[in-house]
Structures are given as C-alpha cells and as structure tokens.
Amino acid sequence: MKIELLTASTVDLDELGRLQRESFLGVADPDQLAGVQTPEYYRWKYTQAGGEARIAQIRNDNGELVAMNSAFPVTLTNGDKTTRGWQSCDTATHPSARGRGYFLKCLNALKETFDEGEVFFGYPNANSAHGFTKFGWQRISTLQIFAGIIPPFSALPKIRRIDRFGPEQDDLAARLAAPGRIMIQRSAAYMNDRYCSPQRPLYT
Template identity: 30%
Template sequence: MDIRTATHNDNTPIIELLRVSLGESLIPKSEKLWQWKHVDNPFGKSPVLLAEDNGQVVGIRAFLQWEFSNKGKTIKACRAVDTATHPTYQGRGIFNQLTGRLLEEVTADGIDLIYNTPNSKSAPGYLKMGWESWGKLPLKLNFHLANSRKTVLVNSDWAQVQKLVQTIETGDPTFSEGQTRLVKGYLNWRYRDNPLYHYQFISDGEHYLLVYRIKEGKMGREFRICDLFTKTELSKNAIKELGIALNQQIKISGARFSSFSGLAYSKQNVLDMGLLPILRVGPLVTLRKVSEHFSPMDQVWNWSLGDLEVF
C-alpha cells in the first residue's frame, strides 16, 4: 500500500470513496463541493493524502487550511475534515497512518495548530492521537415559542453589501481577535458562494452585517446567527434598527429558537437575546498543538458559529 499526495486528477475517485465509505448523510458528496472547499478556499488549497492499493484509492485524509487573528498576529491553522477508508480496508490503521503523515507535512509547512469539532464517536480517536478537548462552544439561545408558521424567506442579494464586505475584510485585523482572519474574498467564499447551505444577511449596507441561516434540527427550526460584523461602534438608532430587522426575520422564518456564539455574544453590545444564561451546549472543539512555539489551549478564543460550522 502506498501513501501519496492527491492531485486534481484524483477528485473523481475521492468523491466515490467518500460516498462508498460515508454515504451522503447530512452532507452530499460532489466534485463541486470539493472544489469550493479544498481548492477555492482563500486560505489556500487543502493538503490531502491518499492511501492507494494496486491503483485503487482506499483511504483519504484532508486538512482544510484556515487562519485566525490574535492581537494583530496571524495564527496558521488547519481543520481536520474529510477522511474515509474503503469498507474492505477498514481496521488496518489507514486513518492513523494518513493522519500521522499529514501532521508531519503541515508541521514542516509552519502550521501552528489543528482544530476540529468531532462527534462523540470520533472524538476518542483524536484524543488518543494528541488532540486536546477545549470543551463545548458556549451558546446564547433565545426561544420563540410563539412562532409556528414556516415561511420561505426572500433570498438576500449579496451584491447589495459588496462594498461593506470589502470594508470589513480590509479593516483593522484586531477586529477578528480570536476569530477567523478576514482575508480578501473570505466572506463571499464562506457565505455567498457556499454550495451546501443557503446563507442570508441583515444589513444597512454601510455599518453592520449579520449573517444567518435557517437550520432544521431535533429542537425544531433554528435561526442560526453565524457572524455579526460592525464597521464601527453602532449608534443607538442603528442598534435599534438591527434589532427590529432581526426580530422580523426570526418571526417570518417561523424559527422556534435563535442561536449565537456565547463567546461572541459576551463581547458585543448590539444584540439583546433575552435573559437565558449562556450555556456550553455547542459543538465540542478539540485542538492539536503543531508548532512547539504555540500553545492553542492557552489562547483566548472568540469563535463565532460561522468559524466552527461543519461543512
């Protein structure tokens, strides 16, 4: 069995392996999604390794390149994402071999940390390989029990906020302290061009941009506030206007509850989401130290839900 770097010509067998191993589940597998996620990413192309046996791709391991900002400094990261082993080859240690080899490669490339949000089944395996549990992301929840009807929302026209998007991405890098570094093209790639989820926004086109999506789940329809960006400190009128617009969209959506990162919520004074306390009920975050000069567990993180969503 050979381990090698994936090339563009491997996209079709990669998608076939993902389908055979994982099925479509909640995230459909397609070359369009792979291209957007692992090639068009503004942080760079994903490092991807394959396990091959007699010319057949039987294992895959991909790390999604990412960057965070901390006090004006760039933290180079990767997110452990797509992995699969052909059912016939499972139990032979292919996952560990590919992950270990890929860790060696990204270490040589100057990556500071690896992060991911594993489920309860995969988390123990990552912890055995040196990942550490940061804990569950705190969430600020607000319930809207009066909402019952489900209305199709009018699609947001992202062309209307392109000037504001450019301003946000070229602004003060300390704005995203402890969050994703807002490089040029990130917001359009992450939200407007996302082939998996449909993202909407609330904005006055000049001062603020709130990005959200509607998610169906066991608790009912969720109004998920993925990110909130403000160009400057908002006036009282702007805060009031945003609050009214948000409440209107929540009502129109028929969402039973809204959610926002508790880390981001505690550091803003724009949104008022009721009196319920912030609870650690979000996704589990695990971190893997890569650079000997960087300790991810000692950082002050301010992740948004958009930073940690699985896609």
C-alpha cells in the first residue's frame, strides 16, 4: 500500500475519473454520472479561485489506484472574520479494496497537510457519514433540499439575467456574513467559478 498526496496540477485526472466510475458502478445511475466523472469535470472542480484541490490517493502493491479522497479550498466567514476551509469531496474506494480502512487513511493524510486553524468539513451522504464520524467529525445538521417550479418573472422588472457576478455579489456576501454564522463566502469570484465558468457552463 502506498499513499500519495497530490494537487490538481499533479494528479492524473483520467485515472482519477476511472477509479470514480469503477467505485460507483451499480450504485448510481450511469447516465447521471457520465457528465461528472470526467477529467474535464475534475479539472473545473479542483482549480477554482480559492486555489488548487488536494488529493490523497492509495495504490495497491501492483501500483493500481484503489482509493482516494479530495478536498478543495474555500473561504469561510464568521462575521467580519475569515478563515480557510477545506471541503471534503469525491470519496471513492475500489470494490476490491474495501474494508481495509483506506477511507480513514486518506482523510488523515489530507488532514496532515492543513495549517492550524483551517477547517476540514464536508457534506457526507449516508454511505460515508459513518466513516466521517469515526474520523472524529460531529454532525451539525441535516441539509434539506428544496426544488420547485419558478414562476415567470416578466412582471418583476427588478429581476434580470446576468452572465457574470460582480461587485453587487460581493456586497451581498458581506451582508450575509454574521457573527455566529459560519458559512462559505459566496463572493463574486466564488460564484463565477461555480456557476459561470466557461469550463462548466451549467447555470443561468
């Protein structure tokens, strides 16, 4: 077993995507994953304004990639204070290598790379929540997802389409920040990377 610590610019994104596809085979809808488990998707996700993602990988004795966990940097706010956060993502262990503690080994390897005061956090699904608890994380809350039909906005002149976020978004992000509320700083740079990136133009 060999643990590697890489960044977005040094990791093999084709190999990473292949491990993801093999790990989730039969677990998730292949059509849904076809657009995200690609080198292009990971290049977009791992190289945003906050900096490069870090990736912990484990190889077996034959040199084959069998496990990984990644984290990408974000700015967290708490009132007028900011700190760097690292959001865990893309946990995967090949079916042939499960049950050996590789998930926790990847998390610990990543944790060792962060500076004192930086926050390591995530939004685990039901499959990974137990592993994160063993890692020492505490559950804060359950996020509720809401989806609904948006009514036509033609009668509301204050609503307009934009192609990029600008100073108004930075002002909104500053007003949303409040003491006692730790949140990702949704600055214009963050929003443009997430929602208006030419690498992944998914949203209007």
